[in-house]
Amino acid sequence: MKHKMISKALSHKETLVRHRRFIHENAEIHNDLPITTQYVLSELKAMGYEPEEICQSGIVALAGKRKGKTFLLRADMDALPMVEENTLHFKSNTGHMHACGHDMHTAMLLGAAQLLKEHEDELDGQVKLMFQPAEETLHGAKAMIDAGVLKNPTVDAAMMIHVMSGMPLPSGSVLVPQGGVLSAAADWFNISVQGKGGHGAMPNTTVDPLNVISHIHIGLQEILSREVAPGDNVALTIGQMHGGSTSNVIPDMAYLAGTARTFGEETRSYVKQRIEEIASGVAATYRASAEVVFERGCPSVVVDQKLRDQVYTFASDLVAADRLIDPAAIGFTKMSGSEDFSHVSLEVPSIMVSLAAGSPEENYTFPMHHPKVMFDEEALHVGAALYAHVAMSWLKHNK
Ligand SMILES: [Zn+2]
Numbered sequence: 267m268k269h270k271m272i273s274k275a276l277s278h279k280e281t282l283v284r285h286r287r288f289i290h291e292n293a294e295i296h297n298d299l300p301i302t303t304q305y306v307l308s309e310l311k312a313m314g315y316e317p318e319e320i321c322q323s324g325i326v327a328l329a330g331k332r333k334g335k336t337f338l339l340r341a342d343m344d345a346l347p348m349v350e351e352n353t354l355h356f357k358s359n360t361g362h363m364h365a366c367g368h369d370m371h372t373a374m375l376l377g378a379a380q381l382l383k384e385h386e387d388e389l390d391g392q393v394k395l396m397f398q399p400a401e402e403t404l405h406g407a408k409a410m411i412d413a414g415v416l417k418n419p420t421v422d423a424a425m426m427i428h429v430m431s432g433m434p435l436p437s438g439s440v441l442v443p444q445g446g447v448l449s450a451a452a453d454w455f456n457i458s459v460q461g462k463g464g465h466g467a468m469p470n471t472t473v474d475p476l477n478v479i480s481h482i483h484i485g486l487q488e489i490l491s492r493e494v495a496p497g498d499n500v501a502l503t504i505g506q507m508h509g510g511s512t513s514n515v516i517p518d519m520a521y522l523a524g525t526a527r528t529f530g531e532e533t534r535s536y537v538k539q540r541i542e543e544i545a546s547g548v549a550a551t552y553r554a555s556a557e558v559v560f561e562r563g564c565p566s567v568v569v570d571q572k573l574r575d576q577v578y579t580f581a582s583d584l585v586a587a588d589r590l591i592d593p594a595a596i597g598f599t600k601m602s603g604s605e606d607f608s609h610v611s612l613e614v615p616s617i618m619v620s621l622a623a624g625s626p627e628e629n630y631t632f633p634m635h636h637p638k639v640m641f642d643e644e645a646l647h648v649g650a651a652l653y654a655h656v657a658m659s660w661l662k663h664n665k
Pocket residue numbers: 365366402635
């Protein structure tokens with residue numbers, strides 16, 4: 267028998283599809299989401315909420331009449347700056363595309379808002395709905411935290427859902443990962459080496475920055491091969507090296523730029539520290555100097571184990587056993603991409619759940635961020651029910 271939350275969500279299916287298609291058709295990017303924001307605000311108001319735009323295109327609404335703990339549910343609303351190549355009748359008309367499924371997330375959280383309103387008298391605390399912009403640029407969650415999304419009332423735990431398409435899992439499958447670091451942190455760095463330029467025929471009067479930067483490049487490989495534990499995944503990529511303009515001149519400066527993807531704050535700060543030490547140490551060895559500019563991008567999403575165990579149990583009320591998946595059981599433990607919900611996960615116990623919305627067997631063959639990717643709307647009611655049921659159950663079991 268279907269759980270009542272699933273049946274209720276199913277009864278809102280047409281509305282969920284309407285939300286999703288409107289947002290899909292009006293895809294907007296970064297934190298400039300005027301049409302989407304207006305739509306979400308007016309839908310929430312129509313349900314009886316008093317939503318607030320706490321920063322540009324960042325919306326918060328509260329459900330619950332009783333004091334108690336606060337559970338946060340997050341959906342991102344931004345699309346990607348790419349042109350859609352689908353023939354859907356609700357194809358994007360803005361020149362941008364919801365190729366990451368954030369239109370699905372927004373529709374699902376609106377659906378959850380409706381369900382929570384219908385059960386508001388039963389809530390043992392409050393549910394905070396967070397509709398955020400600029401996930402793809404990895405800025406939106408942080409902007410909303412700075413604007414106070416985790417305060418008044420203080421958030422005690424948080425969940426986000428991300429849909430997946432083109433993966434070999436039946437639509438409607440729910441993936442609840444184990445506790446620990448889930449997604450990669452992504453940071454950028456630039457190294458400038460100051461040498462001393464001169465004539466190629468008199469290298470002894472110069473300090474050759476090209477020689478220095480080559481040794482820095484080799485030195486950086488040491489971090490991966492000798493310093494980071496074999497089981498700790500780090501992707502250190504040097505994607506640019508520049509310097510010099512002709513064959514018989516030793517240039518004054520040379521540059522190198524790269525990215526560091528790490529899992530967990532400890533490795534992340536270690537890699538940063540070693541990039542700086544190796545660059546300046548090697549430069550000093552060869553009589554040059556190096557300046558390292560390190561730009562911290564986005565941290566890792568960290569899943570709270572206790573919350574994870576509870577969410578897994580709550581999800582098992584809704585989905586059949588063969589549709590509830592522990593990603594570790596299918597050999598999937600970490601994602602190499604980044605997700606800016608990580609900022610929330612550093613502040614409060616959090617979990618990121620994945621929801622399958624179309625597999626190749628079901629004719630959803632394209633991967634996310636592809637101009638032809640499509641998402642199965644049959645997953646919408648599962649996502650809406652999951653959001654609402656997890657929040658309600660968590661409040662009930664954590665009074
Ligand atoms: Zn994306």
